Amino acid sequence: MDGYPPIADHGLVGDLQTAALISTEGVLDWWCTPRFDSPSIFAALLDRERGGECRLSVDDPNATVRQIYLPDTAILVTRFMTPDGVGEVIDFMPVDDPHTAGDRHTVVRAARVVRGSLRFTLSCRPRFDYGRAPHTLELEGDTAVFRGPGTDLHVQAAAPIELGRDDAAGDHADLVAVFTLEAGQTAGITLTSCDADGAAPAAFTAEAARAAFEATRDFWHDWIKRCRYRGRWQQMVHRSAITLKLLTYAPTGAPIAAATMGLPEQVGGERNWDYRYTWIRDASLSVRALVDLGFTEEADAYRRWLGDRLRDGGAPSGEPLQIMYRVDGDPHLGEEVLDHLEGYRGSAPVRVGNGAADQLQLDIYGEAAYALAQAAGPAELPGYRGWHALAGLLDWLSDHWDRPDEGIWETRGGRQDFTYSRLMCWVAFDRGIRIAQRSSRPADLPRWTAARDAILVQVMERGWSEKRQAFVQHYDTDVLDASLLLMPLVGFLSPKDPDWLSTLDAMDQELVSDSLVYRYNPAASPDGLRGSEGTFNLCSFLYVDALARAGRLDPARYAFDKMLTYANHVGLFAEEIGPSGEQLGNFPQAFTHLALISAAIALDEALDQDEAR
Structure with missing residues (x-):
């Protein structure tokens, strides 16, 4: 090995x-x-x-x-x-x-x-x-x-x-x-x-090589040059933007989650997945980062790809969307094990394809609507048929949001009533209502509004743990989950709401280790897989974002600067950080880099406002 x-x-x-x-x-x-x-x-x-x-x-x-x-x-x-x-x-x-x-x-x-x-x-x-x-x-x-x-x-x-x-x-x-x-x-x-x-190919000459290099x-x-970021961390933001561009399939505009497959979340462990596909969640959340940087063409290209998936008539499972697709929109991602490969440093099995594609993850409908609502123009989807597809999805979701699912982390330990999934269903209705009102589109607004409000009440009542004084992973546990760091970002709660600040404090105690953030505690919430994992880079940057929005600027900046020290020598991040500071998981990971961009922008804005005061 x-x-x-x-x-x-x-x-x-x-x-x-x-x-x-x-x-x-x-x-x-x-x-x-x-x-x-x-x-x-x-x-x-x-x-x-x-x-x-x-x-x-x-x-x-x-x-x-x-x-x-x-x-x-x-x-x-x-x-x-x-x-x-x-x-x-x-x-x-x-x-x-x-x-x-x-x-x-x-x-x-x-x-x-x-x-x-x-x-x-x-x-x-x-x-x-x-x-x-x-x-x-x-x-x-x-x-x-x-x-x-x-x-x-x-x-x-x-x-x-x-x-x-x-x-x-x-x-x-x-x-x-x-x-x-x-x-x-x-x-x-x-x-x-x-x-x-x-x-x-054409003959390889020194002149041809020089011309290719210059081009x-x-x-x-x-x-x-199209990037409009002028903040404190320009070099790292530029590198993250270029990385997101490198991980986008230009013929369709579909971003992939990472360039690799099979790299382990724990060396020698079994958490070795194929990330060379387009997750609705990851790609949709990248839209805001791209729009904030001024890359509207890339954001629009993905939205067109997403609109095509909505109009295709649904996933093989019968859901309106599948959680991930191939870059050309093919929903078939059958998973197999490559037994002849020993895996990175003996980390087997090496999997190609991704069986999680068949999972039920209700949050993707919120992320899809969130991406469409970021459009700069009046039409979030091309033409009436595009809107009709989104409205049909929300009509369907009105009857199907209240179900257990596998959740954002694609655990293989059974379905639960995940709080994050409900949160993002709330986002789906909230953004759909905004789009309909802003663009004067036909919509069943009373039905969508009723569903949105019912979700909010349910999350506040069942997703909240009096014991922990925090929002928890799902309704039948007291385990915390870092995915909920998105609560203030998507507007579900004010970033300074007392319930949210209490949740942030609880996460500080349980999920944060030297500013690095674990997704959840698998020992307290079994996920159906053996072994452990490192801290999750996406969550560490979401933590910075949440701290900045809460006005906790000194710890936010310290955490951000520390996270940047875990980048590799050319500014790239994998999925996770191991106990000795090593990078783990597929590499480089788009989710990490889009979260870095969002955290840098949020922290810049908060610091600018603080200095102005």
Whole structure:
């Protein structure tokens, strides 16, 4: 199980349809193509022997390594420093028009020396279909083609790299090369995936690589210029915004939850899920962050995707919406275990697909309406038919909101009357009423209003624990739940309401550890899974947001600044923080980065108001 880099020791590159992780060792150890949710070509992050990788690094185990992004871009630079010289490996994916690129995607890996002389090693060991499928290798000069099931990987090298064939792996022929560069010299390779019957990519030349680099740099610079955030944490907010963009599938506008699958919430544990899909909850909550930053085109694109899901006529379960979909809107996400992969540092099972897609989680209707209500114009959904679909959903929800469900955390311990689910059903009706009134749309307002008010009364009476003096996870427990940190953000309670402040105090005592926040206590509220987990980064940032809105500015700022120290070396966050400060879970996670943005904005506003006073 040795040889696995820490999860945090990676940067992310992508082309808005797929993404790759590159470790600080210069190893590309995760890439699924042609889409985020496609089978992997490189997956050494889940099995160092069987997963496949592409290594491009300096041939010196004692080299000092640093990794940075070219400012305000998704171009990753891995620097190797030795007594003999300083070199860099530059990784990026050109961003092509998603409507014309088809299934062709390219990672450019360029090596250069800026001082002295360095020897580099290259090895390219693809393993198609999560390492399950064999491949053939055709090598001719400075070009090679790996042929897998339905997918080809074209490798092109630039002098002085001389590609060699390595048959040591038996059934899997690989590529290797060793080359030396002097100061000022550059060499590199391109990895281009395409359909098996697709045409070979254009010849790889220094001029073409330079043009692709400049176009990619200019794309990201032009995009981030649209960001209107001017607060105290601009660098971190910009990096989070770029990360959210990288995790969005441009052809449909659907954001995924994370770039990876199978990375554990506890090393050696079983909480290893596939996050390469679009959760209604995560994506809908990202809309506010995007709108607040000025990225209305991305927010509108997701709303159109969401409108299509509403108009599609419901999920296979009979609900109007499913909790998650593939990026193209396909609701079928059957879960299976990849028994042949050992998992990150032995964390098995490795799951592909996600069985939680079939769960009942009533909160998604609130998050969907919340996203639609963030629209800047009068029409939250395109045309009358879009509104008709949303109104039909709320009519249906009027008769179906009062049911036990599995809750936001996708526990597998049975259905309960989760307080958060009721809270977000309240949001669904509240925002639907606002949209109807603001846009003069036909609606059964008396029915929606009655449902909204009934939910509020129920939550206040049954979701409140006199014993804990706090709102609790569900109606039959005294366990606390950090999802309720959203209560003031969505307007259910004032951020300074006595009941809310009492709940915040209770969370401080039970869920908060050195400013890091656990989702809930699984020992007190069994979730049907073995093992434990770390603190949840989303909740830690929601905690900052809640503190800021409550006027508790000193602890809010301290907690926020401490959370930023847990970011990795290039500003990325996974899902959780472990007991030793290590990042755990799928990486990078969109939920964490959208919560960072929201917390920064809320804290900026509160600090500005305090300074003005």
